[in-house]
Every structure is written in C-alpha cells, then in structure tokens.
Amino acid sequence: MREFELPAEMLRRTGQMDALGGRIVLAVLDGDRDTLAEVLNQLSTWDRDHGGWPYHRAPFKMAYRTAAGHASTFLRLAEEKGLSTVDTALDRPRALVEQYAPDSYREQALAHLSAWDRVVEPDVAAVVAVAAVAAALASQKALFPSQEQAKLTLVRQIRRAESESIGSPPQERTDVGDDEAVAFLDELLGGDAGLPHSPSRWGLWEIDMVAAVKRHLLETPASATSAAQRDDLRRRIVAILESAAADLKSRNEAKAAKVRPGGQRTQPKKRKPRKGR
Template sequence: MTDNPSAIFDGLPSEVVERTGQMHALGGRLILAMADRDADTVGELIDTIAGYDDAPGRRPYPGPRFLTVYQAVFELADSFAQLAVRPGVRADGSFDRARALVRDCVPQAHQDETLRRLDTPGQGQPDAAKVLAAAALGAGFATQPAVFPSQWAMRLTLLRQIRTNEAEAHRVPARERIDVSDEEAIRFLDEVLPDDFVGISRSPSHRDLWEIDLLASAQIFLLGHPASTVTPEQVKFFLGEVTAILEGALGDIDRRRTERDQKTRGGGTGQRTQPRKKKPRGKR
C-alpha cells in the first residue's frame, strides 16, 4: 500500500487487511527459512499459519485458511522460476533441490504429503502440505547460484518483501517505512571495518560478488539494528557474521589494496589519497 490505500484494500475491514498482509509475510518467511535450511523455524511458521485464525479475539475466517498464504508463496516461487528461465541462465535441478529441502526442513508429520504435492502441484485444495511444497520449490529456485548469484542479496530481497507485507498489514504509510540504501550500508561498513579495508565500489555494475554479499549483509543487519542505536556488541556480532565473506575475498582485497597503495605513493595520478576518518562506534 501507499499513503493512499490501494483500491484492493480501500474500505476493507482492518482485520482483513491485517490477515492478508500477515499471510503474505509469513509466506515469505517460510521460503526464507527453507532457503536457510532452518527446520525449527519452518515448523514454527507452518504451525503459526495453521493456528492464525484461532487466536483469541479474531473473528472466524470464512474462507480456506491456507488459501491466501498459498497464493503468496506461489507468487514468490513463480517469480523465482521466471528468473530461472531468463536467456543465458542455466538453473537445473530445482525440483531435486525442493525435495531435499522437504526432507531436511519439513516436520515429519507433513513430509510424505508435501513430497506428494510436489509431484502433483495443481491438484487439491491448499493445505499445510501444499503451502510447504510451494515454499520448498520457491527456495529450490532461490538457492540456485544461476538465479541469485548472491545468497545474501536473495535474503535481502525476501526480507524487504516481508517487511513491506507487514507494513501493509498495519497500514503503515510508505513515507514511514524504513529501508537501508546502498550508501547508508557503505558508510556503516567504512566505520566498522579496519582502516585498510579497500571499500565497496560506488558503482553497482562494478561490484564483485563478495562486495554484493557484504553490502547486502550490512543492509540486512541495519534493517534490524538502526545505525544510530547500534552497540559495540552488535557490531562485533555483525563482523563475526561477515568473516567468511571477507576471508573468501582476501585475494581481491589484497590486489586492490596494492593498487591503492601504489597510487598513494605516486604510482597513479600523483595525488595522495587521504586516510578515512572514522567515527568511534562508542560515540554513536
């Protein structure tokens, strides 16, 4: 929704708008949990979806309780499938990935029926197994490097969609919704990474995969921890989370550092590069 509610929601009761937004958000979280192979969260989410309409104070829902969340999950899975069939993209084995995700992540009570639903996707009314099958298929596409070369960027894409759905559920105006831009994330990385870090390219088209990963991980972190309130302990946790990204990029980082140092010593433009001024994290 925008500042002026869309025609779809305008005039609808608040509980209908809330349920629709929450079901879309829960569907996105289900795919994200599948992609992360987080079996505990998958189980918790499907239980939350199944029991949503039974919560005290909620009016009885007149329609099939799994229909809205199934539609939301199917739409996301279909959008990932469309990415997989772009010219030049080789994304094979998505159904095999989905079956593996079902075996690894879906609660035992739902596994057999979910696997059957994967083999017969167009049959039957939406239920827990059909929702789980669609989520597994969506995650099967989303976790393919040919579809999302950066898995951090995939998580950021899903998280942004989830946050939008949750904002729509509560009719939060667009101007009040929080996001984190590339520039905000780059400034944060400049502050928390070592002084000799080479930095992220300002041009998206010039970024290597590790830069995309690092930037997306910073944006995800800042969505949950606004830069103005982040603590040293939270920064330490974040740095631990991105250690693997930085270690995997050591060769490229060292090469760029060498090139930068050569320019600093006059091997390039002859102009000395000024050191970055970093704000102490404890004074934020």
C-alpha cells in the same frame, strides 16, 4: 465516490499471511530449520491467536499464493536465462523438504511436491512444499549470482507486506541506503572495509556483504542491534569473505593449470599449410 476499503482486520491478516509466506521461503533458502519451524508455528496459530478467521475454507491460501508467486517468478527468470528449472523428479526441492521441514509436515509436504503449483485448498504442508520449490530455484547462483541480494529482495517484500498490514503510510516505509549499510559494515569490521566509493565498482563479494548488512538493518536498526546479533552478522560477513577468497584461489589455480612450468602460457600448435598437389 468513496473507494472501497477492506476491513482493518482483513487487511491486517492479508498482509501478515503474505509476509509469513515470504518468510517461509526465506527460511528454507537460509537453510534455517529453527526459524522455519517458528514461522510455520506462527502461520498455523495465527487465526487462533487473533480472534479466529470467519472464512473456514483454505485459511492458508494467501501464504501459499505468496510462496507460489515467488516460485513462479524465479521459474520465469530461469527460463528467460535458459537455465535449468525444476527437474521432473524435483530432487532439489525434495532434499530441502527432507532436510529442513519439521517432522509434523515433512511427509505431507513431500506428497504435495508433485503438484506444487496446483493445490486448490492448501494446508501448511503445501506452503512448505512450494517454498522449497522457490528456494531451490533461488539458490541457483547462475540465476542469482548474489545470494545475499536475492535474500534482501525477499526481506524488502516481506517488510512491505508487514507495513501494509498495519496501515503504515508509504512515506514511513524505510529502506536502507548504501551509505548507511557501508558505515555499519565499517563499524562491524572495526575500521574501513575498503569498498570502492562507487557501488558500480563493487565486486560480487562486496555486493553480498552490503546486502547482508542491509537485510539486517531492515529488520533491526543499528542502535537496537545487540552484541550477539553483531557477532552473528560479523560471522556472516567473514563467511562471505572466506567464500570469495576460496573462489579466487580456485580461479587462479585453474589459470595456472593452463601455464607451462617455465611460466609460458600454452599456445595452440600452428597448422602447417598443405602442399599443393
């Protein structure tokens, strides 16, 4: 019996809508206003640019479902870890919409926030709203200590959807290995980055650096990376290093505050035993 197959155009559109939904979440999580506007434009004009969509109802439902799926996954993970989830006032998602959403979608996206997971026939603004909820959850370091790793996971899912949309066989879908990423990281830094040989010994900042490089290589091979892209990626790596150094300094200062000026660690006072009556 022959398996049912979706028409090629429908398969392509489904994959692209899935990918665009993920890219909208990623753009909000990155705090990249320009990329968000560009991806929203791709979403809103996709059907016009690709011969129309025969089903006139809810043309943006697939992108909405993808973003809502990410939000629901992050929400479940947060609840399992006992972390704070989306507050009733939706302050963090609201701030993200106000800061990054294009003017043409901002007010409508804010209106969608109160029922972000219950939009029946979503428009582009509804996708923005639910993406802001997903990004607000994913930005919690208690949920994702490695923010770059969280973004890399999103990019992997996006690339998988894009690959499926053009019918690429599974064996052609590539990932980036640790060795390849570390080699490119060494090249970017002009020498040995000094990472431990085993990834199990990497610190959080090392995981972040490698994840940032992998994310780039998933989108652009090393051989096709321009000088400007190398500079951008190098700046991202330096920012990770600076953040790690600042965090280490803060923790060392906190430890030092518990030590007396003479170098002796403050000890709790011993209680004297009560005398018997």
